Amino acid sequence: MNSRPTFSCALLLAVCSVFWLSSCETPIDVSLPEAQALLVVEGRIEPGQPPVVLLSHSQDYFAPVDASLLGSLYAGGGAVTLTVDGVTHVLDEICADALSPNELFLAASLIGVPVEVLILSNLCAYTSLTLTGQVGSTYALMAALDGDTAYAVSKLNPPVPLDSMWFEAPGNVDSLGFIYTNFEDPDSLGNAYRWSGMRVGKDAGFLYPTISAVDDAIFNGLAFEFSQFRPVTAEDFEEGANPDEIGFYKLGDTVVVRWDHIDRGAYEAISTMEEQLQAQGSPFSNPADVATNVDGGLGLWVAYSPFVDTVICIP
Secondary structure: OOHHHHHHHHHHHHHHHHHHHHHHHOOOOOOOOOOOOOEEEEEEEOOOOOOOOEEEEOOOOOOOOHHHHEEEEOOOEEEEEEEEEEEEOOOOOHHHHHHHHHHHHHHHHHOOOHHHHHHHHHOOEEEOOOOOOOOOOEEEEEEOOEEEEEEEEEEEOOOOOOOOEEEEOOOOOOOEEEEEEEOOOOOOOEEEEEEEEEEEOOOOOOOOOOEEEEEEEOOOOOOEEEOOOOOOOHHHHHOOOOOHHOOOOOOOOEEEEEEEEHHHHHHHHHHHHHHHHOOOOOOOOOOOOOOOOEEEEEEEEOEEEEEEEEOOOOO
């Protein structure tokens, strides 16, 4: 029996199905609404240091990002005041293109960005050479830019020391390990802290781990031990980097550790931000808005009160 007619019929039906399905396709044009641009405040103050505030506007999620956008993101033109103990101080706008080479290096250190970024972006910041952070004071910030106004408040709490720190290799490789800490929390509920570290000669500045902020809701008044891994950097994924060293400090590293006492509003904003960053890419994570301690805008205004110490990574 000849099966060719059957095969031809099947082929004809398949071809007809393709044309039929193609004819049923309807182009779908999705119009994505533009997100409202909000004033973004990024600022900090700490004991004995002047305040530093950056102002910008939030960008649409689907908007293209290029060098021209980044270069104009902190272009200036705003106004910032700080009210401390009933006295209002007007912060000065300082832009990178008006600074000498020596002033650029000082500004880069104060803001916490590479000097090359200041030069290429002509970043403008707001600060005061006559106002420095004082423990116990509350700093109420008001920022205005392009018709938008935002407010934020942060209290500069007293620093809380870490009792002791040391390097320890918990696994089979004695050259790779974590920084361990003994800590006794004050017996006053509501304290919150943020951890950061910097390897001398390796890191450009202090780096935060994925989860850097914690409050004393479950350890108020207790003494305990905890460990901290090394924050991941871009160099960990460069060609030739050893993936087994990601998250570990190495034997011989000298690490400067900051343990910042922060207020409750700053903690809640930082912790939700870090939770969302940690959940990126997970199909089981719940969508949620990132909290902010800025009223009328986005961002963070934080009074940091640091305890700083150095750990030399030896057994």
